[in-house]
Amino acid sequence: MTTEHNELESGIAAYVLGSADAEEYERLRTHIEACARCRALAARLSRGLAALPLEPEPVEPPASLHGRVLAAAAAAKAGAEQHRSRPRLQMREPPPPRVWLPGARFAIGAAAALLFGFGAVAGVGLARLGPLRQEPKTAERYQLAGSGQLAGVQASAVRLREAGITVVEFRGLPEPPPGRVYELWLVRADGGAEPGAVFTPEAGGTRALVLTADLSGVTTLAVTVEAGPNGAQAPTQEPLIKGQIA
């Protein structure tokens, strides 16, 4: 091997680590593409490099980061979809009226009918999350309160109206009884309730939900315990967690 080759070969480790000096980087990249021996060396060193990220002591990220990441991804998706097509409103046939249990304090009216159905709506405006450490100025924060067996649960909702995204986070959520699941309801001012999501807590009692459905007209989020695995079409009990989001 030539001196020049030996010199380049000596830089392969730096190339794999991404620490080659700028002017050498291009030479190394070109050389690796052309030299099978150095390509094999780079591949071998890469396998060792791939293990380095496991060295740090494991540290659980803050629970709030989960929701932030999902919200950011949803916002990125909404932005991409807006660029691909013009926003359009998707209507579907109004579902049959869904009412809360008669007598429940929560319900407003015993036989409320939904005024209209709603489906996923392409973003009508993009709200980027802005500077990384700040929520967008248009983010609305709401607290939800637990009661009864879920009195100790902490829950909040972050609503990004322009992006059409709402992230709902739970902490301290106990496992539901066997065969049961939690169900999130989207409740309108007239008491009509639409299923929002069915979920169970993750390890540590946390859970983050990303809602991309149109929440126009939805004034309250509520959570009940329903039959698993798919939940119910109408709530079968008073809400155990609830909060206004309008």
Next chain:
Amino acid sequence: MSAPRSELSDPELVSALAAGDLDAMDLLYRRYSTLAYSLALRILGDPGRAEDAVQDAFVRVWTRAASFDASRGSLRTWVLTVVRNRAVDYHRGAPARQRDELELRVEVPATGAGSDPWREVSESLERSAVREALSSLPSEQRQMIELAYYGGYTQSEIAQLADVPLGTVKSRTRLALEKLCSYLQGRGLIDDD
């Protein structure tokens, strides 16, 4: 996706991410967030900045999933490479073209997703092996890995920081990475050549 979400293999997860499936993004986060945050915190030393770097990295993986060839590389390696690069960008105060270009060139073979308990066991074994390998290195070689990988410094910058010739930095770096590979290979944690 036909399989339960938690049982998706990494290649299946990449496909779902590329298709814009937010549930897949949720699974990606639950599968790799601890490793990602731990690495970012190791590099930055600041929880707030580590959170920002992790968020930035996961969104980058989300938006570039269609460009990643899961048949040629490990999703875990790719995710952690992106996290490391974002963290180093924060640490150094500027992105580097070299880091960006190398991100999608990950060619470390996938080792299979496995179920969550076995994933944790595997990671724990790998972590022990990597720590043993690094602690077995002479301090001057370990310093090269520390400055290049966790610090994001170039070879010339390392030469200045360590006050040694550039050629010495290159040879120490190569020896360190070679020894790391040999140790892990001897433990059966990476494939033979």
